[in-house]
Amino acid sequence: MSDKRRLVIRDMEAADVEAASAVEREVFSMPWSAADFLEMVEADYASYYVAELDGEIVGCCGIRRLADEGEITNVAVRDRCRRQGIALRMMRHMLDKAEKNGISDCTLEVRVSNQPAIHLYEKLGFKGEGVRPKFYERPVEDALIMWKR
Numbered sequence: 303m304s305d306k307r308r309l310v311i312r313d314m315e316a317a318d319v320e321a322a323s324a325v326e327r328e329v330f331s332m333p334w335s336a337a338d339f340l341e342m343v344e345a346d347y348a349s350y351y352v353a354e355l356d357g358e359i360v361g362c363c364g365i366r367r368l369a370d371e372g373e374i375t376n377v378a379v380r381d382r383c384r385r386q387g388i389a390l391r392m393m394r395h396m397l398d399k400a401e402k403n404g405i406s407d408c409t410l411e412v413r414v415s416n417q418p419a420i421h422l423y424e425k426l427g428f429k430g431e432g433v434r435p436k437f438y439e440r441p442v443e444d445a446l447i448m449w450k451r
Contacts, residue, residue, distance in 0.1 A: 307356055309388065311395040314343050314350035314362065321359035322352060329378040331440035342366070342375075349403075351396055353379065353388050363392045365400055365408065372400045374410035377419070389419075393426055397450070411445035413438055423448050 314322060319339040326333030342348040342364055353361035361379040365372045374396070379388045400408060411434060412419045420430075428448040437445035 309391065310354045311351055311392055312354065314339065314352045314364070316340060316343055318352050318359060318362075319343060322350075322362040325359065325362055325378050325380055326376070328380055332438075334376065339364075349396070349399060350376070351392060353392050355383060355388070361388050361392055363389075363396050365396055365405070367400075367403070367405060370404055370406050372405040372408040374408055377410075384418075389422055390425070393422070397426065407449060407451045409447065409449045411437060411447055414444045414446050420446065420448075423450075426450065 319336040322339045323334060323336040339350065339362075342350050345366075347368075348364060348366045350364035351362065352359045353363075360383040363374070363377045365374050377389055377393065379392075397408065408428075410423065410428070412423065414433065428450045430446050431449050432447040434445040434447060436442050
């Protein structure tokens with residue numbers, strides 16, 4: 303990313319849910335709707351974030367708290383903004399906040415074919431601990447279950 307570009311990771315607000323949903327529609331075959339994001343923004347057990355690049359929302363991520371564990375539900379960056387470290391910065395921000403809020407362990411699922419994402423998660427300390435057969439649709443694919451403990 304050029305030094306002249308400004309990346310900000312911040313809490314998702316209700317005004318951001320349409321943009322977050324647009325990012326997901328670009329990235330995922332089964333994207334969350336704006337209503338899905340709004341529900342999480344308003345939930346007291348969830349924390350969702352956006353990545354703004356020069357004022358434009360180009361990424362989003364989120365985590366739900368289950369007891370003292372975190373379930374990472376979304377990590378998405380617009381195609382044209384990938385390979386610039388945005389997902390890494392979002393994930394670090396989210397994991398730092400989770401730890402400060404008492405979340406000790408985090409889990410997520412990722413398509414077994416999504417090697418770039420798996421590599422990112424491993425870089426952050428996640429390890430594959432299992433597989434959910436046929437977890438994803440469109441296309442049908444197994445999910446790798448990863449944990450950071």
